[in-house]
Amino acid sequence: MLLYDARRSGNCYKVRLMLARTGIRYDRREISVTDRSDREHLIGRTANPALRVPTLHLDDGRFLAESCAIIWFLAEGTPLLPADAFERAQVLQWMFFEQYEHEPNIAVARYWLHIAGLEDIDPKALAAKQEGGRRALQAMEHHLTTRAFFVAERFTIADIALYAYTHVAEEAGIDMRPYPAIAAWLERVAAQPGHITIDD
Amino acid sequence: MLLYDARRSGNCYKVRLMLARTGIRYDRREISVTDRSDREHLIGRTANPALRVPTLHLDDGRFLAESCAIIWFLAEGTPLLPADAFERAQVLQWMFFEQYEHEPNIAVARYWLHIAGLEDIDPKALAAKQEGGRRALQAMEHHLTTRAFFVAERFTIADIALYAYTHVAEEAGIDMRPYPAIAAWLERVAAQPGHITIDD
Structure with a gap:
């Protein structure tokens, strides 16, 4: 997996925290949160129409965006997401x-x-x-x-x-x-x- | 069910739209969105720590808040929420x-x-x-x-x-x-x- 990431972003940190708990190995691509001028090129609207980090690129080519949607997806089937x-x-x-x-x-x-x-x-x-x-x-x-x-x-x-x-x-x-x-x-x-x- | 509601709020409308599709009967309690001074009394922090509408009071006494969390809960098991x-x-x-x-x-x-x-x-x-x-x-x-x-x-x-x-x-x-x-x-x-x- 490839995480479009920003080291000091709390939204990205949520995803890294969740990934650390799963043990899934992934790559990080640092995206600036102060210079947003080139996001159309660096992230692209196909990956994330809102052009924000975090965006997760799955191994099968699909993309998922929004920090809380990503950690929900990664937590499915683990004790970190209740079944009820x-x-x-x-x-x-x-x-x-x-x-x-x-x-x-x-x-x-x-x-x-x-x-x-x-x-x-x-x-x-x-x-x-x-x-x-x-x-x-x-x-x-x-x-x-x-x-x-x-x-x-x-x-x-x-x-x-x-x-x-x-x-x-x-x-x-x-x-x-x-x-x-x-x-x-x-x-x-x-x-x-x-x-x-x-x-x- | 009782919906703490505001007629012109789009967030409340989401819940009413979803409830209309389920056919569930419910009561509505109108809460002002312009005068928010009495929400601690009208809604209460036990019902919703954020004191916002919509808040849904279920028949078993439990409360659920945040429009998108409520429609997710109501949509579970219906065609409006995919299984994948x-x-x-x-x-x-x-x-x-x-x-x-x-x-x-x-x-x-x-x-x-x-x-x-x-x-x-x-x-x-x-x-x-x-x-x-x-x-x-x-x-x-x-x-x-x-x-x-x-x-x-x-x-x-x-x-x-x-x-x-x-x-x-x-x-x-x-x-x-x-x-x-x-x-x-x-x-x-x-x-x-x-x-x-x-x-x-």
């Missing part, structure tokens, strides 16, 4: 929450501050992203106060999806001290067998 | 695309212009949302130029998810004339048996 229909839907609920409420706030603020290192960030726009990030973290904190993991009381791809940008939320300029249940959950995820870091 | 693992992942790819690239642009611009009817919209912010919406539509147009539906050449919940806000994209101030393949697809979706409109 309602629990599977709950995994999806948290993955859609991650892509709608969490990533567009925390990942974007982190990108501005930490990845692109922009010097002319609009302070009002940054504050709005950080405030949206804190709202998402508050929802997670509420859920985790009575739970060890997001779904079915065990480690699933819902945890992988939410771990990716939560564990680097401080790089988005967000103070994580108000979220003790999240802090304990981050440690539980990092202690899973086969865990790799975003820099591995 | 790769096709299922492709359905998810397009549903995540919808929630990340499409809805945050088109639904938000539509909300500002058409639902909330704001008089002090920042023209730069509106233009950015409309431009993001056109990028998403361009990706859809490219995909549909050689296809009748998004996945597996038949009507699936990927089509339901993308139909919801695409068929009202003009309410976001977006000219739809550059997208003939999308126009033909919108007609195919609306011609499906059991189709209902957003106002039904």
Whole structure:
């Protein structure tokens, strides 16, 4: 398999985390997340009409895009994706929450501050992203106060999806001290067998 | 079942469209999308930590949130969700695309212009949302130029998810004339048996 990848992207890290757990060998092709001018050529609309990373090129020639769709596909038949229909839907609920409420706030603020290192960030726009990030973290904190993991009381791809940008939320300029249940959950995820870091 | 609903929300419409196809009877509880001040009381964090509509309250007391997770759950075992693992992942790819690239642009611009009817919209912010919406539509147009539906050449919940806000994209101030393949697809979706409109 070939992963169209970006080392510091949390979305790509989800896929690498999942692949590390499966033991599947794969190649990585680094795509810039700061210079997006050549993506039509580097990725192509046949591979991914949205021209984003991660995109996975399977050995049979087919392509799959969107980080959460890719980890769902790789987790099928493993303990990381429950068999029960309602629990599977709950995994999806948290993955859609991650892509709608969490990533567009925390990942974007982190990108501005930490990845692109922009010097002319609009302070009002940054504050709005950080405030949206804190709202998402508050929802997670509420859920985790009575739970060890997001779904079915065990480690699933819902945890992988939410771990990716939560564990680097401080790089988005967000103070994580108000979220003790999240802090304990981050440690539980990092202690899973086969865990790799975003820099591995 | 009880659906925490908002009549003009495309996200809620996805669930109503799916429920109409299943024939399941359900009750609707209208939640305001303009006054969100009382959601902690009206929905509650146990039902949905993100306090959003749609949220579905099942007859056994359990709750499910996020429009695409709900329609996935309702479609399981029906022809609207393929059985093949790769096709299922492709359905998810397009549903995540919808929630990340499409809805945050088109639904938000539509909300500002058409639902909330704001008089002090920042023209730069509106233009950015409309431009993001056109990028998403361009990706859809490219995909549909050689296809009748998004996945597996038949009507699936990927089509339901993308139909919801695409068929009202003009309410976001977006000219739809550059997208003939999308126009033909919108007609195919609306011609499906059991189709209902957003106002039904």
